Amino acid sequence: MLNDYFATTSRGLEEVAAQELIRIGAKNVRTDFTGVHFQGDRELLYRANLWTRTTFRILMPIARIKSFDGDELYRNVQKLDWEEYLDPNMTIAVTCTGKSKNLNHTHFTALQIKNAIVDLQKSRRGKRSSVDTENPDLIINAHIDQKHCILSLDSSGSSLHRRGYRPAMGDAPMKETLAAALLEMAEWTPDLPFLDPMCGSGTLPIEATLKALDIAPGLYRDFSFQTWLDYDHDLWQSLLKQASDRQKNSIDIPIIGSDRDLKIIRQAFANAESSGLEDYVKFARQEVSTIEAPADRGVLICNPPYGVRLGNEAELGELYKLLGDIFKQRFRGWTAYILTGSMKLSRQVGLRTSKRIKLYNGAIPCTLLKYEMY
Structure with missing residues (x-):
């Protein structure tokens, strides 16, 4: 039925x-x-x-x-x-x-x-x-x-974006559901290296790692349907076992998050430890200006400030220009994405977009910009 x-x-x-x-x-x-x-x-x-x-x-x-x-x-x-x-x-x-x-x-x-x-x-x-x-x-x-x-x-109870791994959050954390959606929109697959050079508390790299290891996002939490009158305990246990059996125990490509703020990077690592992923995802304190491509191809996604919740729009133009220069000079063969709420700032990147996807980060209208670096 x-x-x-x-x-x-x-x-x-x-x-x-x-x-x-x-x-x-x-x-x-x-x-x-x-x-x-x-x-x-x-x-x-x-x-x-x-x-x-x-x-x-x-x-x-x-x-x-x-x-x-x-x-x-x-x-x-x-x-x-x-x-x-x-x-x-x-x-x-x-x-x-x-x-x-x-x-x-x-x-x-x-x-x-x-x-x-x-x-x-x-x-x-x-x-x-x-x-x-x-x-x-x-x-x-x-x-x-x-x-x-x-x-x-x-049937869910607490919101499904609460995977249970994120006790530490930065100043403007991205919801896990949005991070997972960005990976889908970027057509990222676990055979491609992944980099987020402005990772904050690590949501994007952690969601990429969960996907690469084929870990069900709801595997370690409870749901409201478990207290319903028609709850089928045996069915649920069989689905949990199937999900557990599907999990992989290795990743063949690098998944990396970096940020200039050491305190934030420590939060990201704490979140990776909380999810049991600390051996699969790498976090490092690094200035954006010094990042290099960790492989000859891959996907880069970043969510730089755009003057709404963090930063001043007038002061951020140089950051967007720097991102464009780095993509062009150091990431040949990669596909890069910028999520921004400011089209004015996006023009400072100085690169032609191959795709623009409209979406929302909370209540903020944003655009996911795609750059193919040949």
């Missing part, structure tokens, strides 16, 4: 996430704004949580109900058979996104849904579920879409 699912992702990464889902067997895949609709069985739901590198949450829609106002929302929530998903001994949390004219406060909407569910439980069973916002047994996601409310079960 195929169920409907919805994977949330960052704006601009919808197509990358869709291709990931197709590769693990998703059916009827369709992109939407900041998400992907798809279908699959329970095993696919588990796989999507375990293996997708570019999604935030995997939701399972269970109903689309009319919700002109709070009263109608309450009544229609109570028409659903919540005993299929929820036992009074289980804890719950309700999250909400979206607004309408009469439901314009997400906290009120979530509270109305919670009240409808627990009032129904009390009337039928004499007891009700408790609310636990930290570690609930069931997370109900509500999305207000004009006069309707889409109710879903959140």
Whole structure:
């Protein structure tokens, strides 16, 4: 039996996430704004949580109900058979996104849904579920879409970008999901050397290493579906074993991150140690001006400051010019990428781009610029 699912992702990464889902067997895949609709069985739901590198949450829609106002929302929530998903001994949390004219406060909407569910439980069973916002047994996601409310079960729990390896972060850390998406957009494969000369806390090199070793990003964390009433423990254990058996124990190419700040490099190494990857990825303190190509071909990706969260745009032009000069003089045979939120600064690189990809770094509109160095 195929169920409907919805994977949330960052704006601009919808197509990358869709291709990931197709590769693990998703059916009827369709992109939407900041998400992907798809279908699959329970095993696919588990796989999507375990293996997708570019999604935030995997939701399972269970109903689309009319919700002109709070009263109608309450009544229609109570028409659903919540005993299929929820036992009074289980804890719950309700999250909400979206607004309408009469439901314009997400906290009120979530509270109305919670009240409808627990009032129904009390009337039928004499007891009700408790609310636990930290570690609930069931997370109900509500999305207000004009006069309707889409109710879903959140199978992921904490966001999937939290791989669990990053206790140390720099001043403007890149989300793991974005780093994984950049590797896909750059068409990087584990047979190519990889370099990030401005690596910060090391997210890009670490994500490249996880991919090179074929380590499932969700292998060492828990998920909300593990507390669902229909949780299949044996199925989940078999998927974990398959993922563990797939892991490689060697990499034949260099994966390198460097940064001028010794404190930041120590953070990157701490993150590599936390993920058990310290023997596979190399971090070094190095000025951008001194970097050299570690091989005759490979992929370079960097995310230099662009005057929004770090740096002053007026002072960064020389850095972008330096990057262009280094690419041209020292990285012949490589493909280089710059992620930037400033097209004005990108013009200082002085090289012709072969491709420009629009995406978002959080709420910041950015462009991934591709340079082929012949």
